[in-house]
Amino acid sequence: MRVLPELKSKHAYKQSKPHTKEPAMDYFRKLRSKHKGRAKALPPRADTDTSSSNYAEVAAETPDETPEVSEQEENEREEERFGLFLLTPEDKDVVVDIVALHGLGGDRLRTWTHENGACWIRDFLPEQIPRARVMTFGYNSGVAFSQSVAGISVFANDLLDRLKGVRRHRKESVRPIIFICHSLGGIVCKRSLVLAHEQPVYENILKSTRGIVFMGTPHRGSTIADWTKMFASIVDSVLVGTSMRSDLLKDLRTNSRALQEITSSFKYRTSGLQIVTFYEQEITTPSKRLVVNMDSAILDLPNERPIPVNANHREICKFSHAKSEKYRPVWVAISDIVSSILLDRSVIAELST
Numbered sequence: 001m002r003v004l005p006e007l008k009s010k011h012a013y014k015q016s017k018p019h020t021k022e023p024a025m026d027y028f029r030k031l032r033s034k035h036k037g038r039a040k041a042l043p044p045r046a047d048t049d050t051s052s053s054n055y056a057e058v059a060a061e062t063p064d065e066t067p068e069v070s071e072q073e074e075n076e077r078e079e080e081r082f083g084l085f086l087l088t089p090e091d092k093d094v095v096v097d098i099v100a101l102h103g104l105g106g107d108r109l110r111t112w113t114h115e116n117g118a119c120w121i122r123d124f125l126p127e128q129i130p131r132a133r134v135m136t137f138g139y140n141s142g143v144a145f146s147q148s149v150a151g152i153s154v155f156a157n158d159l160l161d162r163l164k165g166v167r168r169h170r171k172e173s174v175r176p177i178i179f180i181c182h183s184l185g186g187i188v189c190k191r192s193l194v195l196a197h198e199q200p201v202y203e204n205i206l207k208s209t210r211g212i213v214f215m216g217t218p219h220r221g222s223t224i225a226d227w228t229k230m231f232a233s234i235v236d237s238v239l240v241g242t243s244m245r246s247d248l249l250k251d252l253r254t255n256s257r258a259l260q261e262i263t264s265s266f267k268y269r270t271s272g273l274q275i276v277t278f279y280e281q282e283i284t285t286p287s288k289r290l291v292v293n294m295d296s297a298i299l300d301l302p303n304e305r306p307i308p309v310n311a312n313h314r315e316i317c318k319f320s321h322a323k324s325e326k327y328r329p330v331w332v333a334i335s336d337i338v339s340s341i342l343l344d345r346s347v348i349a350e351l352s353t
Contacts, residue, residue: 276305
């Protein structure tokens, strides 16, 4: 198995002076340059048809050293947007899988990346949760949300299939999972878990899912009109001025009821989950209002922990540096879920056998 490089020491962030844009940009460019090729595409199941362009080719294994990655190869990897990508080195001591899902108009890395180049799921989280395997799922969100439940189900099943493919061995198959979802990515996550309830082949994924972190995900609307208005705000926040906007708005208006039903189905299947909901407190231009307000963002479940964030809908999932006060509640919430998992003796017993 190819050996991936270690993360840069956390002390480097102190030296980068993240509050000044140019030094921070320079630092994160160097970080990405040092770890070229690190966001490795994970393989599908052995019985999966790999002829599809959605599936990434796995880099050739080398026993003792990491091969040099050419600039062309790096560019090709950067261009590959769809699939399940590993952001941390393989480690036998891993006790939890963390999977990030972007929303409408998002990207497997850019959704989580601050303007200074810091991508917190890659640059900060692995140091703060050192026994986690962090992955990010990229999918064609424009297609997903323009085809109602059918489109969402395709990508929800793709996520489940890819997760199953990288959790083939016994210890992997029972390893706890935490999902991190931004905006409509939370709907893909919810649909995945509903499908996992209905398809026994994904039973281990369902049982292993221990926590979900929602960031600006719409959960509730008292009427279909409320959902339509909310989806219109989400589209405007990411696609204003693009040719795709009007077509997608029309599709989302048509599909509002179906998307609402996904949330309704999910709410009955949340027993045993630890849910943390982050909701925005700043308006997003050009809408001049909260895209997903507090009432819509909160599921109102007994096992849910709602937390306000002083950010708008686009920035709620982007953080400038590891010691940012905006970021602290996020990594602490994830850390708390991991800590509770480690206190569960039955989980530890399964991981140890």
